[in-house]
Amino acid sequence: MATTTPPPATIPTPAAGHPKKPAADGPGDVARLRDAAGFVREQETSDLLARVLPGLDGPELRAMTERCRFAHAALLVFPPDERTLRAELAASGLSADGLAQPSVVVRERLAARHGLGAGELDVRILRPAVPGPDGEERAVEVFALTVPEGSELAAVAAEERTVDREAHLAFDVERPDPLVLRGLRAGFLRHGAVADGGGYNPHEDGTVFYFAAPDETKTPYRRVELYARGDHRDVLAEHLDGPRASHPAETLLRLLSGAWTTQALAACAELRLPEAMSTSTARGAEELARAVGARPENLATLLRYLAMVGVVAEEPRERGTFRLTEAGLLLREDARASMRPLALMYGGPFYESFARLAHTVRTGEPGFEDRYGENHFDHFARDPELAARFDRSMAASAPMFDPLPAHPVVTAAAAAPGGRTVVDIAGGTGELLGRLLAAHPSLRGVLLERAHVVEAARGRLGAVAERCDFVTGDFADVPADGDVYVLSRVLHDWDDEQCRTILRHCAAAMPPGADLLIVERLLPADSSPSLATAWDLHMMCNTGGRERTAAAYALLLADAGLELVGHSPLPLEAHVLHARRR
Numbered sequence: 379m380a381t382t383t384p385p386p387a388t389i390p391t392p393a394a395g396h397p398k399k400p401a402a403d404g405p406g407d408v409a410r411l412r413d414a415a416g417f418v419r420e421q422e423t424s425d426l427l428a429r430v431l432p433g434l435d436g437p438e439l440r441a442m443t444e445r446c447r448f449a450h451a452a453l454l455v456f457p458p459d460e461r462t463l464r465a466e467l468a469a470s471g472l473s474a475d476g477l478a479q480p481s482v483v484v485r486e487r488l489a490a491r492h493g494l495g496a497g498e499l500d501v502r503i504l505r506p507a508v509p510g511p512d513g514e515e516r517a518v519e520v521f522a523l524t525v526p527e528g529s530e531l532a533a534v535a536a537e538e539r540t541v542d543r544e545a546h547l548a549f550d551v552e553r554p555d556p557l558v559l560r561g562l563r564a565g566f567l568r569h570g571a572v573a574d575g576g577g578y579n580p581h582e583d584g585t586v587f588y589f590a591a592p593d594e595t596k597t598p599y600r601r602v603e604l605y606a607r608g609d610h611r612d613v614l615a616e617h618l619d620g621p622r623a624s625h626p627a628e629t630l631l632r633l634l635s636g637a638w639t640t641q642a643l644a645a646c647a648e649l650r651l652p653e654a655m656s657t658s659t660a661r662g663a664e665e666l667a668r669a670v671g672a673r674p675e676n677l678a679t680l681l682r683y684l685a686m687v688g689v690v691a692e693e694p695r696e697r698g699t700f701r702l703t704e705a706g707l708l709l710r711e712d713a714r715a716s717m718r719p720l721a722l723m724y725g726g727p728f729y730e731s732f733a734r735l736a737h738t739v740r741t742g743e744p745g746f747e748d749r750y751g752e753n754h755f756d757h758f759a760r761d762p763e764l765a766a767r768f769d770r771s772m773a774a775s776a777p778m779f780d781p782l783p784a785h786p787v788v789t790a791a792a793a794a795p796g797g798r799t800v801v802d803i804a805g806g807t808g809e810l811l812g813r814l815l816a817a818h819p820s821l822r823g824v825l826l827e828r829a830h831v832v833e834a835a836r837g838r839l840g841a842v843a844e845r846c847d848f849v850t851g852d853f854a855d856v857p858a859d860g861d862v863y864v865l866s867r868v869l870h871d872w873d874d875e876q877c878r879t880i881l882r883h884c885a886a887a888m889p890p891g892a893d894l895l896i897v898e899r900l901l902p903a904d905s906s907p908s909l910a911t912a913w914d915l916h917m918m919c920n921t922g923g924r925e926r927t928a929a930a931y932a933l934l935l936a937d938a939g940l941e942l943v944g945h946s947p948l949p950l951e952a953h954v955l956h957a958r959r960r
């Protein structure tokens with residue numbers, strides 16, 4: 379599908395005639411069209427998905443088959459003129475009377491590939507219908523590049539016919555919504571397909587996601603398309619952000635301008651732009667500028683950038699007006715697990731410390747300490763406003779705690795007679811402990827924190843604070859006699875030696891049958907992309923800590939006389955590790 383398609387041009391139906399000989403080597407276009415039609419006619423969606431994505435089977439294949447259906451196979455042909463194109467279609471058993479539209483996208487791709495001006499190329503698109511094995515509505519998508527007799531474009535045709543770069547298979551997504559699209563996309567990527575561009579077509583009100591098929595794919599088609607009716611640019615932004623085949627300099631330019639995204643999000647939060655916007659009604663830059671106290675022209679520039687990264691969306695039917703996306707909604711102060719404080723932290727103090735990353739790599743000293751002259755916890759402790767913002771920014775990831783009240787260690791403690799106690803070590807403002815106590819009225823809690831954080835936690839815990847003791851202290855003060863000990867996002871703040879000390883304090887305080895739950899992101903054992911890899915850099919630069927693999931945590935635990943008995947995933951790529959005394 380084209381991302382932008384001008385209005386249709388009608389090509390008059392020619393008198394029937396014999397197609398001319400192909401202008402180049404390899405199978406002629408009639409044979410290629412006939413093969414494509416046969417392919418479309420025969421394929422069952424389920425079989426085809428399994429061939430496109432080898433390894434896809436069982437419930438995942440069934441789920442995908444329920445959500446998308448094979449819609450067309452596409453190919454590029456090279457007729458010398460319109461009349462021949464129609465004759466070739468007829469000779470291949472395809473309807474020759476459809477409307478032909480100019481195809482902007484394929485024309486531009488061809489021009490870029492062969493170093494030609496797009497104006498020199500006439501590319502049309504037709505979609506003759508071909509029913510599937512059970513009469514399903516399908517088509518062959520035919521792109522036609524006009525290659526007049528004797529034209530120099532014959533060389534282009536010869537190469538394209540051999541490599542068949544425009545050939546692709548397309549699946550229409552049934553009842554598309556962000557969840558379904560993310561699931562399908564994840565399935566494609568998991569089975570070796572690679573994101574390869576896409577776009578939103580306002581004329582058709584449809585969103586297309588392109589993939590390069592996996593190397594082991596078992597069809598002759600190397601590209602696959604998922605097509606979803608409607609405007610799904612939020613999901614598309616994620617798709618386009620992934621690894622793409624592009625010029626190396628383009629890759630680097632995108633990476634080098636990454637800091638601008640951090641600052642655009644921080645500016646958006648600072649201006650309280652999300653509070654002035656809605657997800658349903660689009661507003662123009664002038665109106666928004668009045669609402670947030672900004673200069674309209676400059677705000678329009680910021681809005682366009684924010685639209686590019688998917689935080690706002692430009693209204694396709696009314697250019698220059700913008701609405702908030704689901705991601706943008708999270709930057710509102712009053713959103714559940716608001717990310718506004720995080721945006722201000724990453725665009726503020728942590729932005730400045732990251733400018734010292736090379737210093738950290740060279741010397742081992744955290745960039746934060748080089749910039750502010752002290753450890754980041756001490757620095758925040760001396761600035762109540764900053765401390766409150768840091769505490770709230772930690773709460774932004776609180777959805778990762780959602781499954782923890784149902785963790786077997788917690789439910790067993792809650793079900794045990796006599797009332798059990800959960801000790802949350804460096805528990806912040808009690809985001810996690812509060813959830814555990816609210817879910818299990820039989821549990822009591824102890825929150826150990828630094829003085830200023832204890833005060834904030836007392837205020838935040840509300841009614842469950844009655845079942846909680848607040849202890850001001852250090853890691854050396856871990857209370858004894860608890861049943862479940864929690865270390866959530868604490869160990870990654872510290873180097874290995876400091877972690878051993880913290881874990882030894884825990885082990886010394888834990889009665890023999892007690893459990894320890896550790897919440898952290900785990901570095902993957904291989905080089906697969908993960909949030910932990912990014913936060914590994916963040917911890918190194920800001921706290922002198924690090925993210926670790928499960929195996930590295932097992933070793934640290936063992937050094938403190940503890941044993942890792944298992945771990946399970948949590949939302950936002952976090953994990954909960956379960957340890958006991960050996």
Ligand SMILES: C[S@@+](CC[C@H](N)C(=O)[O-])C[C@H]1O[C@@H](n2cnc3c(N)ncnc32)[C@H](O)[C@@H]1O
Nearest residue numbers: 755772804805806827828831851852853866867
């Ligand atoms: C990254 S936050 C994690 C907070 C909370 N556990 C969570 O997951 O949201 C780390 C916490 O460690 C606390 N902390 C730092 N140094 C500490 C120390 N020496 N003793 C006790 N707590 C400390 C900080 O105040 C901060 O709240």
